[in-house]
Amino acid sequence: MSNSVSALNGENVKGFVQVSELGLQGMITLRANLSTPKVKKAIKDVTGVLVPKMRQILHDGDNSIGWMSPDELLILCPHSGAEAMVTALNDALGKTHALVINVSDARAMFAVKGADARDAMAKLAPTDFGMGFQPGEIRRSRLAQVAGAFWMVDQETFNVVCFRSVARYMFDVLAVSAEKGGEVGYF
Amino acid sequence: MLILDCPYCGTSADETELSPGGEAHIKRYGPGSSDTDFEGYLFGRENPKGVHFERWRHANGCGKWFHAARCTMTLEVFGTYAAQTFEPPQEIKDKISAKRPGWSWRDFS
Numbered sequence: 001m002s003n004s005v006s007a008l009n010g011e012n013v014k015g016f017v018q019v020s021e022l023g024l025q026g027m028i029t030l031r032a033n034l035s036t037p038k039v040k041k042a043i044k045d046v047t048g049v050l051v052p053k054m055r056q057i058l059h060d061g062d063n064s065i066g067w068m069s070p071d072e073l074l075i076l077c078p079h080s081g082a083e084a085m086v087t088a089l090n091d092a093l094g095k096t097h098a099l100v101i102n103v104s105d106a107r108a109m110f111a112v113k114g115a116d117a118r119d120a121m122a123k124l125a126p127t128d129f130g131m132g133f134q135p136g137e138i139r140r141s142r143l144a145q146v147a148g149a150f151w152m153v154d155q156e157t158f159n160v161v162c163f164r165s166v167a168r169y170m171f172d173v174l175a176v177s178a179e180k181g182g183e184v185g186y187f
Numbered sequence: 188m189l190i191l192d193c194p195y196c197g198t199s200a201d202e203t204e205l206s207p208g209g210e211a212h213i214k215r216y217g218p219g220s221s222d223t224d225f226e227g228y229l230f231g232r233e234n235p236k237g238v239h240f241e242r243w244r245h246a247n248g249c250g251k252w253f254h255a256a257r258c259t260m261t262l263e264v265f266g267t268y269a270a271q272t273f274e275p276p277q278e279i280k281d282k283i284s285a286k287r288p289g290w291s292w293r294d295f296s
């Protein structure tokens with residue numbers, strides 16, 4: 001078994017907010033008809049989390065599920081348990097038309113933390129980061145030149161996920177946005 | 188800046204989140220069709236000043252294709268609607284009629 005390491009090995013930098021790569025994170029992509037009872041039950045039974053509604057992210061213990069599109073969910077779980085969860089989901093879904101894939105090592109995840117986290121994010125994504133954006137919502141967008149999804153963990157923390165291949169770019173662009181002297185003070 | 192409401196994820200997406208997909212509601216003419224129909228399918232496009240129907244993809248977002256009705260002159264957006272349709276829904280046509288009485292576009296009016 002190889003030794004799994006995350007894209008940037010937990011690198012972090014402190015500007016007017018803190019930007020950190022969050023290390024190994026289990027991520028599973030699930031695509032299916034999310035309105036069918038069998039799919040809903042399988043997801044709830046295996047993850048303990050309900051199927052989220054449009055742009056919702058739900059958490060329960062170590063697991064979270066984010067709404068990615070009408071037929072796609074992002075399941076977050078401990079990295080070491082992702083493979084077992086894929087098997088369990090496939091078993092629970094049986095012959096239902098669905099795709100379940102472990103994408104843990106194809107992704108990277110970051111935290112942007114601090115009182116002015118909304119300002120740091122707003123420089124990069126064409127999203128309204130005003131008070132209408134609250135914990136419980138997940139938004140897919142772009143951050144500067146690359147695609148990413150983000151949600152709020154609490155009032156001063158954003159989590160950001162992106163493809164591992166652009167992890168370095170994502171970290172650097174978040175770090176530049178968070179540099180001291182770059183405070184905006186808008187939100 | 189063009190801003191379209193994605194009917195699939197409900198966000199107001201600005202054009203930097205979107206990929207243009209060209210003209211909407213084009214009927215495919217494939218093998219066995221006449222040369223005229225095939226040529227029209229490949230190359231015949233509307234270029235209106237005013238009401239226009241387009242396909243867009245929420246590329247940096249939920250990834251879904253959808254339709255948009257807008258004015259090419261003022262950039263006013265009349266509405267967006269699902270991709271799974273051969274023609275604009277009546278609700279969209281009504282919205283356009285309210286603002287551009289007497290409009291027509293290809294076979295629609």
Ligand SMILES: [Zn+2]
Nearest residue numbers: 193196245249
């Ligand atoms: Zn969308």
